[in-house]
Amino acid sequence: MQPIRKPFQLDPIFPLELVYRGVRHTENEWPDHLHDLYEVVYIHEGKGTFFIDQALYDKEPGDLFLIPGNTVHRSFPSEDEPIVSTALFFAPSLVQTAPLSDGYEPLRCFEIAHKMKQYKIVLPESAKVRIEAAISSMRSELDEQASGYRQAVWLHLQHLLLELCRHPFVEEASSPVTSFAPPWIQHALRDINRDPVRCGGLAELADQACVSASHFSRVFKQLTGMNVTDYVNAKRLALAKELLLATDDTIEAIALMCGFQGMRHFYQMFKKVTGSTPKAYRGQMKTQGR
Template sequence: MKPFRKPFALDPLFPFEIVHRDRKSSTSELPDHLHDLFELVYVHEGYGTFFIDNTFYEKRQGDLFLIPGNTIHRSFTDIEQPIVSTAVFFAPAFVRMDELGDGYVPFECFESARKNKQFKLDLPETFGRQFSSTLDEIAEELKNRRKGFRQSVRLHLQSLLLGLNRLVSAASDGNRDKSAGPKWLMDALREIDDNPGQSGWLNSLAAKACVSPHHFSRTFKKLTGMNVTDYVNAKRLVRAKELLRATDDNVESIAFACGFQSLPYFYRAFKSLTGMSPRAYRTEGSRSH
């Protein structure tokens, strides 16, 4: 099953959404999906597993996950200890600030997560309590809708990001390896992520992992919820989206560079994921700048 694009119907002047203290179940969790918004997920209680991009993480009370836009992810909750979490979704423009000369970038923690392939943060206990409390305050502002509530929500979020950015900057490299899952699968996922246009053939990946194609395919599906072909295609489409916005290459060149040998198939797959054609997606991006 291909990952789907999670839809949002947000006010352009207030591109923000929060799902506050939501108790999860195996039936309520979304399948593999992605979206353009940045996402913060804070775990209040329970136990589960998070699959983000090419890594599996344990999910426990006090954990925080940073999910950059267009990142494939999926959450699994424990039946006996269901997850209770808060998810915050926002567009980058919502927290963008004027440059004050100190080099501060409000999205630094997300950029670091994407660059280092480390999407989980273990928060210090005091900071975790403050983080949880601020999420409650944001939910309260949205509930009461007093004058200035939108400004209040943005200030709260900017404060959270400032704290996270300082925490990430101060973190040591030794705290980065929090992944779970077989090393051979992690290596395969990393290879696909680094070059989805040239990687992803089942027999080749299985040979490098020194396991049979059947075992590779079965384990891959069990841990990611996707078969190898669907996962690779999803990564190729994400790369295609990046190239459409970042380069002037024609659509055919981008499709072939991302590993699609059939242009009609690329068009169908791209529209299925984004709801628009590659050219329309590129045009929309140029208008927003």
């Protein structure tokens, strides 16, 4: 199945949503999905597994996950110990301000996570206390909505991002879980992520893994929740969205660069995932300064 575009009803003046200490069971988790918003997930209780981009991660109390926009992800809570987590969603335009002389960028932690393909942060106890306090303060401000509450939430969000940007998680973050997936699946996911346009289809990937196509397909879907074609298309669409915002190339050129041979198919797939056409998406995002 195609990844779902998770809908949000955000205040256009203050594009942020906080889901505080939600109890996550398998039956109420979203299937494979993505969205334009940046997401911070903090685990309070329980255990489970997180599929993000191309890897599986253990989830335990105190873990924090950074999920940049347009990143395919899915949560698998434990049946015995359901996850209790806080999810913070926000538009990147909310925190992007004019850089000061020291070069600090509040979204740098997400950029590093995307570049290094490391989305899990293992926090020291002192950082957990500060991050939990920031989350709790944001929740109180949003609930009470006293005068200046948006400014207060924005300051707590900036404080949280500063905490994460100062943490050397690139060196310290745990590696993706390897016990859940055989090496050939991990290699295939890396190949697809590295070049979703020329990675090949099911037959080619299975041949490279030295397993049958049916076995490859079955294991791949068990671990990602998606078949190979849908996963590759999701990665191609994520690349297309990046190119629409980062370049002035025509939509037709971007569709070809991303491996879509027909414009009709590209438009159908793009609208199914994003809810808008490529042209409308480009115009809307550039108007918002994204």
